[in-house]
Amino acid sequence: MSSQEVAGTAFQAAQLRSHVAAQRPRGLPRRSSVESCSDGELIRRIGERDREAFEALYRRFARTVLGLALRRLRDRSRAEDATQETFAAIWRAAASYRPERGPGASWLYAVARNAIVNQTRIRFEPGAEGLDSPSDEPGPPEHAESGWVSWRVHSALEELPDHQRTLVELAYWGELSQSEIATRLSIPLGTVKTRTRAALSRLADLLEDDELQ
Numbered sequence: 001m002s003s004q005e006v007a008g009t010a011f012q013a014a015q016l017r018s019h020v021a022a023q024r025p026r027g028l029p030r031r032s033s034v035e036s037c038s039d040g041e042l043i044r045r046i047g048e049r050d051r052e053a054f055e056a057l058y059r060r061f062a063r064t065v066l067g068l069a070l071r072r073l074r075d076r077s078r079a080e081d082a083t084q085e086t087f088a089a090i091w092r093a094a095a096s097y098r099p100e101r102g103p104g105a106s107w108l109y110a111v112a113r114n115a116i117v118n119q120t121r122i123r124f125e126p127g128a129e130g131l132d133s134p135s136d137e138p139g140p141p142e143h144a145e146s147g148w149v150s151w152r153v154h155s156a157l158e159e160l161p162d163h164q165r166t167l168v169e170l171a172y173w174g175e176l177s178q179s180e181i182a183t184r185l186s187i188p189l190g191t192v193k194t195r196t197r198a199a200l201s202r203l204a205d206l207l208e209d210d211e212l213q
Contacts, residue, residue, distance in 0.1 A: 002010045038186070039104030041098070047095035056086055064110045064184075069119070071173035078119045085115040102163075105185050108195075109166050156206040164199035167192060 011128065034056040042060075045053035065086050069079035089111050094152050097107050125210065169175045170184065182189040 039108065040099045041092050043090070043097045043104045044099070045108065046091060047097060054087075054091060057090070061108060062087070064170070064176070066106075066167060067175060068109075068112060068173045069116050071175075072116050073119055074136075082112070082115045082119040085118065085196070087111040089115060103186050106162065107168055109169065110162065113169070156203050159206055160199055160202060162193050164202070167196050168199050170197065199204075 015089045034045070034050075034053050037045070037053065037056065039057070039060070042057045043052045046057065047165075062083060066079055066083045069082040070076065073082065075081050087102070092106065093111070097104065101107075157168060160168070168180060170181050171178070176184065179189060182192045185192075
């Protein structure tokens, strides 16, 4: 079985177990041998092909990754594809994670960002499905303006340092509060606030420079 097939199987198992867990009556015990592991420890174990760790990471991050993808792609099917691609890539590349380079969550969101960008490119390939289908959505001028604004924002985001860009993405596309971001990334709340202010200030400068050009 190829690594892609193994990743797909593990992903489907994680989806199923997550659904079953959601249906479990309150008060019943649940297996928690990996639930207390840090994000980085889960990724390390996934690098050793630990499927239980993979399923725990999926339960922990799948909803947020899907939310990020939905906000950027605005298409449920492509967002789901990006989410599956994210976790398949994590399964394949987890052995490359180095905890000394940063928290596990930051590494995971970098993987998710790449998967979402890949889906963005697919969306605009010539001949993509649905381009000629009748629709009540805004016409070409509105799409052009929306696409231009979106491109400018995404381009500006790419110029931010990773530690700032991740915060902005989690806040505005993942819809997480600053406290939730601090918990998710295992950094102090004050650090989240400081980095977010710096990121937004830098974004404003970048977008203003675009207007002047």
